[in-house]
Amino acid sequence: MRPSNIALAFKKCKQENRPALLTYTVSGDPNKKKSFEILKAISSYADICEIGVGHNCNTGDGKQIQDSTYRAIKNGIKINDTFAIVKKFKKTKNAKPCILMGYYNSVFQYGENRFIKKCKQFGVDGLIVVDLPWPENKNFSKKCKKNSINFVQLVSPTTSSYRMKRIINDSHDMIYYISMLSTTGGKLKVSPKEILENYNKIKKINKSKNLVIGFGITIKTISSLTKADGLVVGSALCKKISDSIKNRQNPVTNIGNMVKNLKRKLYA
């Protein structure tokens, strides 16, 4: 079987001897048009783009991503718009693998099968469903795999070793390690050293899986975590969009610059 775009992206980063840079922005934030332009601005530097499908009663997002979510919903984003954005993005020159990240009710209302079909049709490479943990996600993740879509399993500091082994066993090309007890956007409240210790323990279970770290990573902390296979920056970007709007600056340029700087830190 041909390796997935996600697997290829990690391979390329390994060859460059650096972690993959994964960005997270909310689809439709600040509006449909700008969120596409933001993706385009990001794509010269990021290796994988996570695109948020915001939900208004989420149980996992902190203030920054909530603000982005409410803004996007208010400006009329619909799931089909998100698919259209991905489709258009995938046709651009520097397009990167796309992972949709959201909550189960969005998938459930759209219909699991229909959702997966659209993902395949429009070039979505992977899915993260925050509130569909293992083992609840067993069926859905199998369906994803059958359709060559990566279902990204999440593990956290509270994941028991029993669960950890089974989750990794059922995972596809990428696993997401939540750095600490937090919603998205918290300050890093544990030391990078401790995060990496946990990271190594998980990595040991199956070295072939690409394990990324996310939650609480900013421009200040990213260079201390470069031992990981990949690093996700989300809330810092969402906050940048909010700040840009507040200060009447162009969020597209600001986000482009920020991701460029983040990327530089990975070579340090």
Added chain:
Amino acid sequence: MMKLKKGKLLIDQHNKNYMYGKKFGGNYVPETLKKPIEDLTNLFEKLRYNKKFLNERDYYFKNYVGVPTPFFKLNNLTKHLGGAQIWCKQVSKANGGAHKIYNATVHALLCKRAKKKYIIGDTGAGYAGKMLSMAAKKFGLKCKIFMGTKDIVRQAVNCRAMRKNGAEIVPVNSGSRTLVDAVSECMRYWVSNNDTTSMCVGSTVGPNIFIKICAWSTAQISRELIVQVKKEFGKVPKKLKLINCIGGGSSAMGFWNEFIDYDKNQVELIGVEAGGPKDSKRHAAPLTNGAKIGVLHGALQYVIQDAEGQIEETESISAGLDYPGVSPLHCLLKDSKRARYTSATDEEALAAFKLISKLEKVRPSLEPAHAFAEAIKIAPRLNKDTIIAVNSCGDAKKDMNIIKKRLGCSL
């Protein structure tokens, strides 16, 4: 059609994935909550069969909550309506003024057993928050209550009580600024702090274990009621109707628990949701108005949402019923046709309050006023051998300002 199992508590009628009727409930939560939920599940499943723990619970129910709450006939209202007999189970006589004290007490006891020092909870009407703050104070726990800013304004009386008990109120300003957002924010806080902090969900909603603990706690109401009913009528009457308001559904689950196995032609269970203002479409009545199934706060349930699965805003004069979702247990009772669900408008609830205040000594809060509205609607066409029992699960003191404004009268 879904079928209920006889002789098995409703809370235990789930499969191994914690689903009721394969359609409702479950644990749709972020990975980080899996472990604390598993820990709480193990703790509760052990303690609920532990003699010592049960004695402790009963001790505090008796000496702290105050049991049994009164059950009596509303003679004047019955005479006025000229049909079925209307009886009142005055749960608002429990310590604190509402049924929320049962769940709060049990969660505080569990928090102690789990050796945690902090406890958090959500609240809409402010009763769940007030009771948790009371229980926290009693058992020496530090307490934070999440509450929508719209509710903080309209239920200021209960906020004062929470602060007096030493609890911190965390204002929630997102979305509709009501209960639904308070629950979301409370769960997010728990995601970040579950190593030190216990969470109490204020109704029979949320991940499965919270539904179970809450319904198990409020079941005290019907344990008392069945004894009181048998004492008054010599047996469970041939025609008994148990009417209860439904927000998340904890008070109704408590009121009905002992009666679920009875034939529905003998004991009818009637749940009354919030219909909202007369001309508004933003009702909080997912069971009555045929909402679609979706995930809210970790569980599949009938929930008011748009085609994309975004949860829609609701509107009700009663903060406690102003919630777009409903307990998976009530979804099960609806689909198995064991209970019947209907709604009352703001105006009907106010009119019911007015009539009862004129004729009787009870002062139901705006939540149970919805249940009384249904009783008033159906009683005249029933005969006097039919017994209608209404759970007056909250005291109206917290609603004084709203009632004064809308009806121009005081209590």
